[in-house]
Amino acid sequence: GAVVSQHPSRVICKSGTSVKIECRSLDFQATTMFWYRQFPKQSLMLMATSNEGSKATYEQGVEKDKFLINHASLTLSTLTVTSAHPEDSSFYICSARLIRGEQYFGPGTRLTVT
Amino acid sequence: QQQVKQSPQSLIVQKGGISIINCAYENTAFDYFPWYQQFPGKGPALLIAIRPDVSEKKEGRFTISFNKSAKQFSLHIMDSQPGDSATYFCAAGTNSGYALNFGKGTSLLVTP
Numbered sequence: 001g002a003v004v005s006q007h008p009s010r011v012i013c014k015s016g017t018s019v020k021i022e023c024r025s026l027d028f029q030a031t032t033m034f035w036y037r038q039f040p041k042q043s044l045m046l047m048a049t050s051n052e053g054s055k056a057t058y059e060q061g062v063e064k065d066k067f068l069i070n071h072a073s074l075t076l077s078t079l080t081v082t083s084a085h086p087e088d089s090s091f092y093i094c095s096a097r098l099i100r101g102e103q104y105f106g107p108g109t110r111l112t113v114t
Numbered sequence: 115q116q117q118v119k120q121s122p123q124s125l126i127v128q129k130g131g132i133s134i135i136n137c138a139y140e141n142t143a144f145d146y147f148p149w150y151q152q153f154p155g156k157g158p159a160l161l162i163a164i165r166p167d168v169s170e171k172k173e174g175r176f177t178i179s180f181n182k183s184a185k186q187f188s189l190h191i192m193d194s195q196p197g198d199s200a201t202y203f204c205a206a207g208t209n210s211g212y213a214l215n216f217g218k219g220t221s222l223l224v225t226p
Contacts, residue, residue, distance in 0.1 A: 001159075001160055004157075006157075034213050041221075042218075042219075043203065043216050043217065043218045043219050044158070044203070044216050046213050049212075049213055091155075093157045093158070095157075100209070101146045101207060101208070101209045102146075102148070102160060102163065103148070103160070103207075103213075103214055104160060105150070105157035105158045105159070105160075106157050107156055107157045108155070108156060108157040110155070
């Protein structure tokens with residue numbers, strides 16, 4: 001299957017700082033990437049859809065000024081959590097979509113805001 | 115509104131047994147039905163997927179059964195092993211580029 005990487009895998013930051021998470025498709029080009037948030041023992045919550053070369057589409061209730069998404073190339077999308085607060089602590093996962101429709105997920109990033 | 119309903123929420127199966135997880139959907143536009151396996155602290159991994167032109171797909175010990183008229187699909191894990199203990203998510207989507215719709219997940223425990 002296709003490989004998607006995420007960096008970093010784990011990050012601890014202080015309240016008020018910003019954190020950038022990178023998502024890369026390693027062996028394919030992805031015109032569409034997705035960002036999810038997952039709380040313990042819960043399903044994946046879609047935050048936004050990221051399309052290469054255009055603005056991201058955010059789901060209802062997700063603050064676009066807080067969660068900045070940039071899909072700069074066909075293999076890279078970034079999520080920046082701005083002015084992070086403890087309630088932003090979560091497991092963030094990206095996925096990349098192939099033309100045929102399959103989605104492959106990255107390994108996730110555990111964000112802890114102290 | 116939950117577009118994909120998954121059951122059971124949790125499942126305990128003895129080693130060697132068959133694990134069965136069921137999903138139902140409403141949107142007839144869905145034409146892609148994947149299953150994902152997720153271990154704690156890891157991202158979901160694509161396990162197996164089916165499209166509505168076939169009623170069953172098998173890959174090793176994993177089988178998807180698909181019933182288009184009932185709008186249901188299920189995952190069967192044959193000869194379940196302790197290493198299969200994980201959370202399984204069903205999903206449904208289209209080729210149009212929109213995100214997948216996920217079920218709430220099933221926590222599977224396979225006992226030795």
